[in-house]
Amino acid sequence: xxxxxxxxxxxxxxxxxxxxxxxxxxxxxxxxxxxxxxxxxxxxxxxxxxxxxxxxxxxxxxxxxxxxxxxxxxxxxxxxxxxxxxxxxxxxxxxxxxxxxxxxxxxx
Amino acid sequence: xxxxxxxxxxxxxxxxxxxxxxxxxxxxxxxxxxxxxxxxxxxxxxxxxxxxxxxxxxxxxxxxxxxxxxxxxxxxxxxxxxxxxxxxxxxxxxxxxxxxxxxxxxxxxxxxxxxxxxxxxxxxxxxxxxxxxxxxx
Numbered sequence: 001x002x003x004x005x006x007x008x009x010x011x012x013x014x015x016x017x018x019x020x021x022x023x024x025x026x027x028x029x030x031x032x033x034x035x036x037x038x039x040x041x042x043x044x045x046x047x048x049x050x051x052x053x054x055x056x057x058x059x060x061x062x063x064x065x066x067x068x069x070x071x072x073x074x075x076x077x078x079x080x081x082x083x084x085x086x087x088x089x090x091x092x093x094x095x096x097x098x099x100x101x102x103x104x105x106x107x108x
Numbered sequence: 109x110x111x112x113x114x115x116x117x118x119x120x121x122x123x124x125x126x127x128x129x130x131x132x133x134x135x136x137x138x139x140x141x142x143x144x145x146x147x148x149x150x151x152x153x154x155x156x157x158x159x160x161x162x163x164x165x166x167x168x169x170x171x172x173x174x175x176x177x178x179x180x181x182x183x184x185x186x187x188x189x190x191x192x193x194x195x196x197x198x199x200x201x202x203x204x205x206x207x208x209x210x211x212x213x214x215x216x217x218x219x220x221x222x223x224x225x226x227x228x229x230x231x232x233x234x235x236x237x238x239x240x241x242x243x244x245x
Contacts, residue, residue: 016128024139028139031142042235043220046237
């Protein structure tokens with residue numbers, strides 16, 4: 001093995017041992033988080049609708065209201081600039097329409 | 109650098125590369141089996157129609173996902189206007205009814221059906237809500 005081959009092997013080994021596992025772990029974590037966020041949002045929507053007759057909807061960035069449909073989660077919709085000022089990255093807001101009254105609920 | 113030293117480094121690098129490829133292959137398989145099991149759960153729920161859960165079909169699904177190393181829990185949340193009920197489908201005697209020799213769990217409108225997949229500390233949930241048409245959405 002000459003010097004070039006040795007360096008190439010080292011680079012490949014580092015890539016395989018460090019970069020790829022970290023990327024894979026991130027992919028898996030993101031997937032699980034996204035799926036469980038979706039479940040929690042679905043469960044919340046179900047509880048609001050069955051117990052309180054509240055329908056849940058989301059705001060888009062241009063303040064259009066999108067009715068909630070199962071399978072969505074709060075991260076599917078862009079958070080408005082105004083809401084970004086209100087909340088840290090860890091907190092997500094959804095808009096709830098209750099009769100003619102509007103209010104915000106917070107999912108943390 | 110003498111030849112023995114070069115050979116030792118060369119062998120070390122080769123072993124490192126081969127073992128990392130093997131480890132990565134295993135990790136990839138685990139991740140994609142997770143996604144596959146999730147898709148199987150989603151398809152299972154999509155195929156529940158008619159307003160009931162047939163337990164023989166459910167156990168077929170449990171077997172299919174079990175082959176991927178996942179344990180499965182199916183539950184139903186129900187709100188009757190006053191209080192919440194939580195049904196665990198593994199408790200067959202209390203939840204199933206017999207029809208033509210087969211066991212069924214009868215769903216009601218607005219029931220929230222959840223499939224939970226668990227494997228080595230990883231938990232994924234898939235859910236649907238029963239609509240009056242007898243279809244989970």
